[in-house]
Amino acid sequence: MNTDNTIVMGVIGQDCHSVGNKVLHFAFKEKGFVVHNLGVQCSQEDLIKAAKEVNADAIVVSSLYGHAELDCRGFSTNCIKNGLNNVLLYIGGNLSIGKSEWEVIERKFLKMGFNRVFSASDDLEWAIDSIYNDISLRKFKHPVSVTENKDASQKRKVN
Amino acid sequence: MQVKNVKLTKDQFYKTRKQVLESWSTGKSLSLDESFRYLNSLPEHKYFSKVLDNAKRNNKLLLQPRGGVATLRGQKTLLEGFIKAGADLMPVTIDSYTRQNEYLKSEKGLSESLTTKKSVLNGFPAVNHGLKGCRELNNSITKPLQARHGSPDGRLLAEIIHASGWTSNEGGGISYNIPYSKNVSLEKSIYDWQYCDRLVGIYEEMGISLNREPFGPLTGTLVPPSISNAIAIIEGLLAAEQGVKNLSLGYGSVGHIVQDIAAMISLRTLATDIFKKYGYTINLSTVYHQWMGNFPREESAAYSVINLGSLTAVLSAANKMILKTPHEAEGIPTLEANMDGIRTSEHMVKMISSQIGSIKIDVTDELQIINEETNLIIDKVLDTGDGDLVQGTIKSFANGVLDIPFAPSIYNQGSVIPIRDHLGAVRILEFGNLPFNSHIKNLHREKINKRVKMENRKANHDMIVSDIFSISNGSFFKRKSHEVMKC
Numbered sequence: 344m345n346t347d348n349t350i351v352m353g354v355i356g357q358d359c360h361s362v363g364n365k366v367l368h369f370a371f372k373e374k375g376f377v378v379h380n381l382g383v384q385c386s387q388e389d390l391i392k393a394a395k396e397v398n399a400d401a402i403v404v405s406s407l408y409g410h411a412e413l414d415c416r417g418f419s420t421n422c423i424k425n426g427l428n429n430v431l432l433y434i435g436g437n438l439s440i441g442k443s444e445w446e447v448i449e450r451k452f453l454k455m456g457f458n459r460v461f462s463a464s465d466d467l468e469w470a471i472d473s474i475y476n477d478i479s480l481r482k483f484k485h486p487v488s489v490t491e492n493k494d495a496s497q498k499r500k501v502n
Numbered sequence: 503m504q505v506k507n508v509k510l511t512k513d514q515f516y517k518t519r520k521q522v523l524e525s526w527s528t529g530k531s532l533s534l535d536e537s538f539r540y541l542n543s544l545p546e547h548k549y550f551s552k553v554l555d556n557a558k559r560n561n562k563l564l565l566q567p568r569g570g571v572a573t574l575r576g577q578k579t580l581l582e583g584f585i586k587a588g589a590d591l592m593p594v595t596i597d598s599y600t601r602q603n604e605y606l607k608s609e610k611g612l613s614e615s616l617t618t619k620k621s622v623l624n625g626f627p628a629v630n631h632g633l634k635g636c637r638e639l640n641n642s643i644t645k646p647l648q649a650r651h652g653s654p655d656g657r658l659l660a661e662i663i664h665a666s667g668w669t670s671n672e673g674g675g676i677s678y679n680i681p682y683s684k685n686v687s688l689e690k691s692i693y694d695w696q697y698c699d700r701l702v703g704i705y706e707e708m709g710i711s712l713n714r715e716p717f718g719p720l721t722g723t724l725v726p727p728s729i730s731n732a733i734a735i736i737e738g739l740l741a742a743e744q745g746v747k748n749l750s751l752g753y754g755s756v757g758h759i760v761q762d763i764a765a766m767i768s769l770r771t772l773a774t775d776i777f778k779k780y781g782y783t784i785n786l787s788t789v790y791h792q793w794m795g796n797f798p799r800e801e802s803a804a805y806s807v808i809n810l811g812s813l814t815a816v817l818s819a820a821n822k823m824i825l826k827t828p829h830e831a832e833g834i835p836t837l838e839a840n841m842d843g844i845r846t847s848e849h850m851v852k853m854i855s856s857q858i859g860s861i862k863i864d865v866t867d868e869l870q871i872i873n874e875e876t877n878l879i880i881d882k883v884l885d886t887g888d889g890d891l892v893q894g895t896i897k898s899f900a901n902g903v904l905d906i907p908f909a910p911s912i913y914n915q916g917s918v919i920p921i922r923d924h925l926g927a928v929r930i931l932e933f934g935n936l937p938f939n940s941h942i943k944n945l946h947r948e949k950i951n952k953r954v955k956m957e958n959r960k961a962n963h964d965m966i967v968s969d970i971f972s973i974s975n976g977s978f979f980k981r982k983s984h985e986v987m988k989c
């Protein structure tokens with residue numbers, strides 16, 4: 344896979360679950376993504392700011408502690424407000440309080456503007472491949488110069 | 503000001519207290535004298551320390567689930583359900599916004615939960631409920647209450663819960679910072695927890711015995727026992743210096759029976775010796791946490807993991823066990839799932855307890871390793887601080903003498919990498935700057951090498967990732983268990 348796919352990732356809100364974040368970071372890197380991992384306890388602003396800085400193709404949000412809905416309100420609108428019209432938005436984890444019907448949760452987050460919603464039981468490899476394909480498709484539809492992308496990714500230290 | 507391991511003076515404490523109580527509206531009405539009168543009026547069975555003492559006398563393992571919801575009514579229902587299912591000690595898990603002092607956000611979450619009649623918070627926002635709500639909760643429940651959270655700065659929370667008659671508080675300057683926060687310095691979290699401990703010390707001076715419990719499992723993911731035990735003992739010493747007398751030290755299962763039993767014995771004996779050595783008189787109890795790492799999604803498999811914890815907790819003579827539920831993999835469990843967790847644990851505890859006299863497990867080798875490693879770490883920390891435990895701790899995290907695997911904090915080096923050996927015990931692949939001698943390091947390497955040969959795969963990131971998920975999958979190894987037996 345090529346290395347032009349740049350993602351910003353992080354655990355949103357006051358969530359401190361760090362193990363999955365580290366596993367995910369490694370898995371994206373293995374698949375050739377340029378990964379900017381903000382770690383745990385990221386605000387929407389942190390993620391948006393980083394995505395702008397590195398001209399990210401996607402923002403990959405994790406949440407395991409049940410506050411995802413509260414923490415993600417207005418996220419998609421905030422991205423657009425900050426000029427991130429083309430960035431793909433993903434979220435995954437335990438996205439509600441207690442065991443709930445997955446379809447209901449998925450619909451809720453899709454409606455909030457996320458391009459895909461992953462449950463904690465989804466296969467990691469499949470999730471990463473889906474994100475890869477989405478980004479490729481978007482690049483095909485909205486071609487951006489590759490050099491522009493590369494320059495931007497060098498502005499920020501890769502974690 | 504440099505933070506030292508010295509008891510805060512009354513002057514320092516009351517000066518800070520004024521600011522703490524003013525940090526949110528519910529703090530302003532607190533008065534230590536009035537709280538003393540309330541606490542003094544509570545019966546013995548509402549005191550954590552007394553219930554633990556009784557259990558110790560009768561060799562009973564106490565059961566404590568986890569659980570917190572936003573509203574007062576919801577929390578009452580939850581705790582009543584826990585009691586009905588057979589739990590002995592009550593948790594009140596605090597929501598994540600409160601843990602980070604974001605009381606405005608928890609206030610909003612609370613009012614939304616009241617409107618929608620569904621908890622949108624992952625715990626009970628005790629600071630927002632204030633003395634009135636927290637005391638009402640305490641008065642409506644017959645068993646003792648403990649706050650369980652993850653706050654690097656839980657000073658106002660501590661003030662409110664103790665004044666409300668909750669007789670135990672979990673946490674510590676290390677265990678509620680490094681695994682729970684990204685950006686909070688140890689200097690600050692240790693200082694803020696000295697305040698929480700001093701508060702308990704002041705109540706103790708007034709004749710009110712409150713219990714304190716450092717959080718044992720840390721990141722709950724393949725933490726080598728000597729690392730978590732050393733930190734538990736260090737936090738115990740820091741609490742003792744502030745006047746805490748009733749301490750529960752905890753340990754999180756690594757899912758390996760022999761290593762877990764050895765770790766619990768080591769924790770109990772080393773802590774007893776070390777408290778004595780430094781002149782502290784402590785009423786010590788121990789806490790065993792059922793597996794804290796990644797949980798199977800299948801409820802049937804989750805019960806196995808829960809029951810494994812119960813088995814080991816009885817065999818290691820713990821005084822209290824913290825329970826998991828069959829919903830662990832799904833996030834926050836329902837009351838029903840919690841009740842199932844309590845019932846399955848209680849049943850297993852009864853079965854194992856009735857035959858404990860006939861069970862003999864040799865843990866000598868593991869015990870020796872854990873004892874030696876723990877002593878090496880604690881000695882080096884003290885040495886690093888020129889005898890001062892607070893400075894030693896801060897500097898030791900900076901240089902990697904203390905290092906918690908998978909922790910999110912930027913104040914943690916994260917150079918230590920754990921991995922399982924050929925028999926499933928947790929060993930160390932990368933030592934970072936842990937103060938271990940070559941004899942210990944070789945021992946780890948030999949055992950890891952045996953696994954490398956046995957499984958015919960490299961000890962690398964891939965192996966570590968499978969170790970993180972192996973309890974969920976059942977086997978520690980890639981091959982089926984009967985094939986492993988032949989090796």
